[in-house]
Amino acid sequence: MSTKASIPPPPETVLDHDDIGRAIKRIASAIVEQTKGGSSIALVGIREGGVPLSNRIASEIQKSEGVRVPIGTIEIALYRDDVASRKAEVVGSSDIRFAVDGQDVVLVDDVVHTGRTVRAAIDALLDYGRPRRIWLAALTDRGGRELPIAPDFVGLAIDVPAGGYLEVTLGGPKDRVVLVRPAFEYAG
Amino acid sequence: MATGLRDRHLLGIEGLEREEIEAVLDSAEAFYEVSRRPVRKVPTLRGKTILNVFYENSTRTRTSFELAGKRLSADVVNISASSSSTTKGETLSDTIRVLEAMHPDIVVIRHSASGAPHYVAERVSCSIVNAGDGLHEHPTQALLDAFTIRRHKGTLTGLKVAICGDVAHSRVARSNALLLTKLGNEVRFTAPRTLLPSHVEQYGVSVHDSIESAVEGADVVMMLRIQKERLDGALLPSMREYARTFGLNARRLAGAKPDAVVMHPGPMNRGVEINPDVADGKQSVILDQVEAGVAVRMAVLYMLSADPGSGSSVTKLQKE
Numbered sequence: 001m002s003t004k005a006s007i008p009p010p011p012e013t014v015l016d017h018d019d020i021g022r023a024i025k026r027i028a029s030a031i032v033e034q035t036k037g038g039s040s041i042a043l044v045g046i047r048e049g050g051v052p053l054s055n056r057i058a059s060e061i062q063k064s065e066g067v068r069v070p071i072g073t074i075e076i077a078l079y080r081d082d083v084a085s086r087k088a089e090v091v092g093s094s095d096i097r098f099a100v101d102g103q104d105v106v107l108v109d110d111v112v113h114t115g116r117t118v119r120a121a122i123d124a125l126l127d128y129g130r131p132r133r134i135w136l137a138a139l140t141d142r143g144g145r146e147l148p149i150a151p152d153f154v155g156l157a158i159d160v161p162a163g164g165y166l167e168v169t170l171g172g173p174k175d176r177v178v179l180v181r182p183a184f185e186y187a188g
Numbered sequence: 189m190a191t192g193l194r195d196r197h198l199l200g201i202e203g204l205e206r207e208e209i210e211a212v213l214d215s216a217e218a219f220y221e222v223s224r225r226p227v228r229k230v231p232t233l234r235g236k237t238i239l240n241v242f243y244e245n246s247t248r249t250r251t252s253f254e255l256a257g258k259r260l261s262a263d264v265v266n267i268s269a270s271s272s273s274t275t276k277g278e279t280l281s282d283t284i285r286v287l288e289a290m291h292p293d294i295v296v297i298r299h300s301a302s303g304a305p306h307y308v309a310e311r312v313s314c315s316i317v318n319a320g321d322g323l324h325e326h327p328t329q330a331l332l333d334a335f336t337i338r339r340h341k342g343t344l345t346g347l348k349v350a351i352c353g354d355v356a357h358s359r360v361a362r363s364n365a366l367l368l369t370k371l372g373n374e375v376r377f378t379a380p381r382t383l384l385p386s387h388v389e390q391y392g393v394s395v396h397d398s399i400e401s402a403v404e405g406a407d408v409v410m411m412l413r414i415q416k417e418r419l420d421g422a423l424l425p426s427m428r429e430y431a432r433t434f435g436l437n438a439r440r441l442a443g444a445k446p447d448a449v450v451m452h453p454g455p456m457n458r459g460v461e462i463n464p465d466v467a468d469g470k471q472s473v474i475l476d477q478v479e480a481g482v483a484v485r486m487a488v489l490y491m492l493s494a495d496p497g498s499g500s501s502v503t504k505l506q507k508e
Contacts, residue, residue: 078230079231083232083494086494087192087494088494089494090192090215093220094221124230127225127227
């Protein structure tokens with residue numbers, strides 16, 4: 001008789017509160033540098049994880065440049081490529097109140113992984129108009145891309161093995177990014 | 189994260205849990221936004237086929253389902269009884285077998301026989317949506333009414349809702365009473381005794397003999413259409429008498445809360461159950477109901493298209 005047991009390895013904090021603060025500052029200043037002052041851009045957070053992040057980046061830009069960039073949120077559930085194979089969940093609403101036509105838009109997400117979410121977000125955004133350029137900012141890039149998509153601004157690049165995941169908590173003093181590795185299985 | 193619908197069919201409000209109703213209404217908010225964008229279409233149900241099978245005449249419900257399917261990028265085919273082989277003598281189960289051979293993903297069905305969608309649902313592998321069956325239920329109407337009430341009142345619990353008119357023949361009244369009582373609202377029926385269903389107490393509502401007493405202090409006044417085609421003359425002495433005793437006018441509406449909303453599932457008989465001054469007045473949300481209908485039906489079609497078998501454990505992994 002063989003039974004399998006698995007030991008979950010201890011979660012590892014890869015970014016703490018201060019690291020995240022610095023990473024967001026760095027992303028914000030890179031955006032400002034690349035877009036020549038940030039006055040022509042808008043930020044769009046991908047729901048849910050990208051939304052608090054886009055707000056934080058916007059307030060950093062406002063602090064350093066005195067520019068208030070327009071912020072929006074985008075829901076990608078309706079643009080997924082795997083609708084039929086997923087359990088139905090409540091769909092959130094997109095909220096984009098600025099004109100997308102001709103705008104430089106920075107899509108913001110907490111984790112970039114396969115690239116499928118970003119693909120869906122690009123398609124969703126294009127239904128609101130024709131932006132001049134779409135950029136991509138992410139707090140973390142965990143690798144494992146399945147589509148030819150690359151972020152322009154990244155806080156931390158870290159390889160996460162398949163089956164593991166990054167747990168991002170944003171908001172207040174509990175800010176952190178935790179790496180949860182896949183459980184180690186052994187025959188017992 | 190709240191989940192979607194447990195069943196792969198939507199046959200009535202009766203089988204739904206409170207959480208499922210709220211999941212549909214919450215998702216409908218997103219689809220409401222889609223209908224107000226420059227591009228009113230999302231690719232979600234690309235490659236899916238939806239059949240609208242209507243054994244009873246309907247313009248608004250059929251159009252609403254058709255738009256909902258099209259805005260989700262599904263292929264929508266309308267089949268109405270007058271053009272179908274039903275008139276040539278084909279039975280319901282034969283028709284459904286033929287339609288199933290066309291491999292639809294969802295069949296939306298309206299039928300004059302109560303329970304027809306349930307009968308069909310037991311015999312097919314696709315999803316069935318009840319778009320009104322006889323005197324039984326009209327679940328998407330109740331959901332869109334709930335969505336409209338929630339948008340205007342900011343809540344969907346603890347409200348006083350008066351449902352006035354031909355309750356006995358109204359599947360809208362039945363589905364609404366089931367939904368609203370399930371969510372903790374006070375529902376009042378008012379109608380001439382001949383237009384009340386037998387055993388009306390089972391719906392958990394109060395029954396009022398005068399419209400004045402039903403409307404008193406109400407947050408929502410929902411008028412029902414007098415279905416002339418279902419009356420045989422024995423139930424009401426005359427339309428004029430009905431309009432005088434049970435029609436909603438500005439004077440009667442004044443008894444409700446000042447911010448009460450007036451609803452009607454349509455089509456209206458102006459001057460019978462509802463006066464034009466109220467139907468077109470500030471408190472009327474009748475056209476909002478129509479707009480909500482497309483959003484709510486999009487939410488239902490979307491939620492029935494997801495795989496009920498796949499676990500939500502996916503969400504624990506990276507969301508991609």
